[in-house]
Amino acid sequence: MRLTILGGGGFRVPLVYHALLGDRGAGRITEVVLYDTDRTRLGAIGAVLRQQAASTEHPLPPPVVTETTDLDEALRGADFIFSAIRVGGLEGRTIDERVALDLDVLGQETVGAGGIAYGLRTLPVAVRIAQRIAAVAPEAWTINFTNPAGMVTEAMIPILGDRVIGICDSPSGLGRRAALALGVDPSTAFYDYAGLNHLGWLRGLRSGGVDRLPDLLQSDDALSSFEEGRLFSPDWLRSIGSIPNEYLHYYYFARETLAAVQAVRQTRGTFLLEQQSAFYAETGKHPEEALELWQKTRAERESTYGVESREVADAGERDERDMEAGGYEQVALSLMRAIAHNERASLILNVRNRGVLHHLDDDAVVEIPCTVDANGALPVAVSQLTDHQAGLVCSVKAVERSTIEAATTSSRSAALKALAYHPLIDSVTVARSLLDTYVESLPDLAYLRA
Known part of the structure; x- marks a missing residue:
């Protein structure tokens, strides 16, 4: 089978290839096509992948890697297409963050103002890619x-239907950590999880027919043993009766997180831009060391992830168990195998709601447990959102849809609504300033200047 990776020069692509190297099953991926608009990045990541294959013992030939900057060539003959593009690069992300912070608004890349700017930049390209697919x-x-994964998936569905499925590693990672804190095998548990991408809650964890989440919420020791328990504090988690996705820290502790981000020398985007620019430059000079350089850079990247939120919560450094492999690349591999071989799997995915969550319409893309087989992903029944959860989800869904409207109709007023509607932007005046500055600073938003 052939897998095409859009954004094939991206830094996290070797994680996907590593997962493919570990797949010994019949009908596995045998060819990987990397597509990117940047040949330098393509060459660097291609070198990492080939060195991964050479350093891994396996009884079967590793997937053959080819690289191209021609989109149609990359798509032709693909069985699966993995889309992980970053329109505007990390340079765009630094602008997303800095413009927001200068107006005293959180600028995280998928949450709030930064996420909207990222969506406005990305959606037109994602729609064109969907049309070519x-x-x-x-x-x-x-x-x-x-990213923003739910928003991009919803924009692609009118063109590709249910053959496009959004993934994220945050929900599965949360479920796995919660299960391990209870001493439960993560692979045997059912996670009652629901919301939107980067805006969801674990409301139940069933093992052996019993919901074990109440046991977890009552144990300070168990909660303090993993990332989300430390981020949100046991008292707050017991108050809301659920465990939020880590990104909800930006909502529940907005003032504290904003202050922490503004206090540091550089934003997350600036850090990653400097770090990854150094990696690609060094790999260009020493391609024979590509894998070693990538591994060193990745270790630094992972250890500093979410540092501002952990400082606010006094959560300390990331635990090694919180950084274990098995993230989005394993979700992608499980999804591909379930579809290609009709191997029934249960995964938390971004798909159309189809009436599961009563507060949203059928076509709203939600992040929810699904049963996957050769027919694709079908959402399963979960408990309904609480008033608090539904209010936040419906508010952010309105933001997502206004962003999609702006991107697909070139509507500046829709872009303004997206910014003004967001719960983390508290003023229409600030929303106008954000939009004006983003349009002036980001060439990819030229379509909103009219």
Whole structure:
């Protein structure tokens, strides 16, 4: 089978290839096509992948890696398409963050103002890619990891239908950590999780027919043993009766997180831009050391993830168990195997709601447990959102849809609504200033200048 990776020069691509190297099953991926607009990045990541293959013992030939900057060539013949593009690069992310912070608004790349700017920049490109997939590889399954993942997936569905499925590693990681804190095998548990991408809650954890989440919420020791328990504090988690996705820290502790981000020398985007620019430059000089350089850079990247939120919560450094492999690349591999081989799997995915969550319409893309087989992903029944959860989810869904409207109709007023509607932006005046500055600073938003 052939897998095409859009954004193939991206830093996290070797995680996907590592997962493919570990797949010994029949009908596994045998060819990987990397597509990117940047040949330098493509070459660097291609070198990492080939060194991964050479350093891994396996009884079967590793997937053959090819690289191209021609989109149609990359798509043609693909069985699966993994989309992980970053329109505007990390340079765009630094602008997303800095513009927001200068107006005393959180600028995280998928949450609030930064996420909206990222969406406005990305959605037109994602729609064009979906159109090319429909024309060149209509039978392929598209797995979307491009952020903001739920928003991008919803924008691609009118073109690709249910053959596009969004993934994220945050919900599965939360479920796994919660299960381990209870001494439960993560692979045997059912996670009652629901919301939107980067805005969801674990409301139940069933093992052996029994919901074990109440036991977890009552144990300070168990809660303090993993990332989310430390981030939100046992008292707050017991108050809300659930465990939020880590990104909800930006909502529940907005003032504290904003102050922490403004206090540091550089934003997360600036850190990653400097770090990854150094990696690609060094790999260009020493391609024979590509894998070693990538591993060193990744270790630093992972250990500093979410540092501002952990400082606010006094959560300390990330635990090694919180950084274990098994993230989005394993979700993608499980999804591909379930579809390709009709191997029934249960995964938390970004799909159409289909009436599962009563506060949202059928076509709203939600993040929810699904049963996956050769027919694709079908959401399963979960408990309904509480008033608090539903209010926040519906508010952010309105933001997502206004962003999609702006991107697909070039509507500046829709872009303003998206910013003004967001719970973390407390003024229409600030929303106008954000939009004006983003349009002036980001060439990819030129379509909103009219």
